[in-house]
Amino acid sequence: MKIITVESLTRLIARHGYDKFLLDLMHGLKKDFGRWEVFTQMPRPAMHVPGGVLELMPVCDNEKYYSFKYVNCHPKNTLSGNLTVVATGQLVDVATGYPLMFCEMTILTALRTAAMSALATDMMSRKESKTLAIIGTGAQAEFQLSAISLVRKIKEVRFFDLDGKAMDKFEENVKNKSLNLRRCASAEEAVNGADIITVCTAKKARVAVVKDKWIQKGVHINALGGDTIGKTELERSTLFRSRIAVEYFAQAYIEGEIQRFSKKEALQNVTCEFFEIINGLKKGRESKDEITLFDSVGIALEDYSALRLTYELSRKYNIGENFKMVPELSDPKDLISLLL
Numbered sequence: 001m002k003i004i005t006v007e008s009l010t011r012l013i014a015r016h017g018y019d020k021f022l023l024d025l026m027h028g029l030k031k032d033f034g035r036w037e038v039f040t041q042m043p044r045p046a047m048h049v050p051g052g053v054l055e056l057m058p059v060c061d062n063e064k065y066y067s068f069k070y071v072n073c074h075p076k077n078t079l080s081g082n083l084t085v086v087a088t089g090q091l092v093d094v095a096t097g098y099p100l101m102f103c104e105m106t107i108l109t110a111l112r113t114a115a116m117s118a119l120a121t122d123m124m125s126r127k128e129s130k131t132l133a134i135i136g137t138g139a140q141a142e143f144q145l146s147a148i149s150l151v152r153k154i155k156e157v158r159f160f161d162l163d164g165k166a167m168d169k170f171e172e173n174v175k176n177k178s179l180n181l182r183r184c185a186s187a188e189e190a191v192n193g194a195d196i197i198t199v200c201t202a203k204k205a206r207v208a209v210v211k212d213k214w215i216q217k218g219v220h221i222n223a224l225g226g227d228t229i230g231k232t233e234l235e236r237s238t239l240f241r242s243r244i245a246v247e248y249f250a251q252a253y254i255e256g257e258i259q260r261f262s263k264k265e266a267l268q269n270v271t272c273e274f275f276e277i278i279n280g281l282k283k284g285r286e287s288k289d290e291i292t293l294f295d296s297v298g299i300a301l302e303d304y305s306a307l308r309l310t311y312e313l314s315r316k317y318n319i320g321e322n323f324k325m326v327p328e329l330s331d332p333k334d335l336i337s338l339l340l
Ligand SMILES: NC(=O)c1ccc[n+]([C@@H]2O[C@H](COP(=O)([O-])OP(=O)(O)OC[C@H]3O[C@@H](n4cnc5c(N)ncnc54)[C@H](O)[C@@H]3O)[C@@H](O)[C@H]2O)c1
Pocket: 073, 075, 078, 084, 085, 109, 110, 113, 135, 136, 137, 138, 139, 140, 141, 160, 161, 162, 163, 166, 187, 200, 201, 202, 203, 207, 209, 223, 224, 225, 226, 227, 296, 297, 298, 299
């Protein structure tokens, strides 16, 4: 079984190229969303504990691979020097049920979440969009900027976080990009006049991080932080004004911004699941004045695409270590022989 540690993954990405990894991941995601019907999926089971949530995310293509990810969200972790979101995942051979790879997925989650935002931005935002607002400059923020910059010619980035140190960190990490960087004093200042807004804050509560009255016509919003029960970032009124795409309705209705809707309101106001846009069944945007909203919660299929790409590249570059995690026996019925 191949083990991909944090060190192996960073080496793999350095070897392949960061932007190329994001582009290949976007390509893989597009391909996998395009064959939506082949997958066995389920809304992720979530266990809510004091201070956070623990989630398991399984999916199966019924042909080649099954995968699952374990992920958490503990918004107060950073106060004690820990990440808010950490994850690990596994890729399994469908034919035998044998595990193929165990992988770090904290970085991989940030990459696949950014690649999904970029795909949604590409299909839903106005082509001429050039100003990006990022609200919440924690662990996900730079990844979002990198991926969105691959699909739109971003000239200006306005950013805001309640934590000044998180803003310093973001500024330092992106200062070499040829961008007009605008450090804002409020979320209102950041979103005023922006073409694209990515909201990625962390608080287990219903917070109006971006107020409805600040949201102008024609804007595209990637809303990432509303991703579990009782955790949202937008006002209900914004949802009624927006053309909404969700990844997977059954999960988004439990966890996304659309949890604020009644079932009837959700069925009336959610335009589509994202695969419908990919497959040309629905449009991402119909007019330049429309407000479009990608209500992202993160689904297992996205982790499957990320794990498959990582597995393929780990074989290509011979990166990662092999450990015997499953017994090898001359007689598969003689398991006890290993202990005798
Ligand atoms: N949709 C997905 O697929 C997906 C994937 C990964 C993470 N997420 C979510 O994205 C969010 C961000 O994750 P992260 O790893 O960057 O967390 P993080 O803790 O590293 O960063 C979050 C930042 O938000 C800031 N913040 C909190 N409330 C704010 C507010 N009202 N206004 C401005 N800033 C505020 C915090 O100060 C912090 O710097 C989390 O809620 C996480 O659950 C979603």
